[in-house]
Amino acid sequence: TGFSKPMKQTSVNPLVGDIMSTSVVTIRQSASTYEAAKKIMDCSFNHLPVVSDENVIVGIVTSWDISKAVAQKKFDFVEDIMTRNVVTATPDEAIDIAAYRLDQNLVSALPIVDNQKRVIGIITSDDISKLLARRGNL
Amino acid sequence: TGFSKPMKQTSVNPLVGDIMSTSVVTIRQSASTYEAAKKIMDCSFNHLPVVSDENVIVGIVTSWDISKAVAQKKFDFVEDIMTRNVVTATPDEAIDIAAYRLDQNLVSALPIVDNQKRVIGIITSDDISKLLARRGNL
Numbered sequence: 246t247g248f249s250k251p252m253k254q255t256s257v258n259p260l261v262g263d264i265m266s267t268s269v270v271t272i273r274q275s276a277s278t279y280e281a282a283k284k285i286m287d288c289s290f291n292h293l294p295v296v297s298d299e300n301v302i303v304g305i306v307t308s309w310d311i312s313k314a315v316a317q318k319k320f321d322f323v324e325d326i327m328t329r330n331v332v333t334a335t336p337d338e339a340i341d342i343a344a345y346r347l348d349q350n351l352v353s354a355l356p357i358v359d360n361q362k363r364v365i366g367i368i369t370s371d372d373i374s375k376l377l378a379r380r381g382n383l
Numbered sequence: 384t385g386f387s388k389p390m391k392q393t394s395v396n397p398l399v400g401d402i403m404s405t406s407v408v409t410i411r412q413s414a415s416t417y418e419a420a421k422k423i424m425d426c427s428f429n430h431l432p433v434v435s436d437e438n439v440i441v442g443i444v445t446s447w448d449i450s451k452a453v454a455q456k457k458f459d460f461v462e463d464i465m466t467r468n469v470v471t472a473t474p475d476e477a478i479d480i481a482a483y484r485l486d487q488n489l490v491s492a493l494p495i496v497d498n499q500k501r502v503i504g505i506i507t508s509d510d511i512s513k514l515l516a517r518r519g520n521l
């Protein structure tokens with residue numbers, strides 16, 4: 246130790262961009278709760294970033310929000326049930342920073358955005374758990 | 384290498400029993416979808432193991448299943464929307480085995496059961512991701 250080992254570092258602690266899923270499904274805030282539920286069912290995904298016409302992130306809606314709408318018997322539009330303060334990450338961040346941010350904010354996924362806040366991917370705690378599954382230890 | 388290092392091994396790769404949450408909220412299969420949604424909202428948890436009167440696991444219901452009920456406009460009872468083939472773990476298993484099982488089955492949580500299939504805890508990919516957040520690397 247005492248030497249910097251960029252190669253080793255990268256393999257031990259990959260970047261968000263190496264792990265994130267780029268086939269992220271998004272939705273508009275004008276969509277109905279029913280449409281969001283259908284998207285979540287069809288893509289068997291749990292998190293839908295809510296985007297503007299320019300693909301800029303304005304919120305996130307999850308199956309938990311839809312379940313809450315059921316509990317409150319209040320079926321409105323995505324903009325009524327989405328979370329507006331979205332915790333995000335960028336592709337150049339280290340994966341442990343993303344894991345820490347998930348933990349601190351008690352969320353299960355971070356939309357990945359470019360420097361104009363456009364959605365380019367998503368990373369979930371499932372993806373991070375997978376890293377451990379493949380390595381066999383911490 | 385070549386030597387077994389049980390102490391090191393344990394600290395590097397904890398057991399499911401060390402990490403699992405024991406304050407697990409369960410539900411009966413006779414409950415309504417609405418009751419399940421309310422429980423998920425109130426305990427801000429995503430996964431409810433479905434148990435018999437003896438606390439034996441008979442299924443699992445998540446906000447994803449409730450969202451699916453919304454998409455299908457079919458609001459029945461928990462037994463109609465729950466998943467019956469539940470993937471579980473036991474407290475004595477290593478955490479990387481649990482992570483592997485989550486990954487292989489594309490699920491985000493494993494109810495933890497004793498040798499009589501009674502629910503004693505739950506572990507989620509959030510819990511596993513947290514381990515990485517605290518260690519700072521893989």
Ligand SMILES: C[S@@+](CC[C@H](N)C(=O)[O-])C[C@H]1O[C@@H](n2cnc3c(N)ncnc32)[C@H](O)[C@@H]1O
Nearest residue numbers: 289291443445447466468469470490491492493
């Ligand atoms: C396949 S996942 C897809 C959505 C998302 N990836 C997730 O894990 O929540 C959703 C389905 O998995 C089921 N499920 C969750 N945990 C499970 C477990 N431990 N064993 C079996 N099925 C489970 C739920 O009941 C739900 O129908």
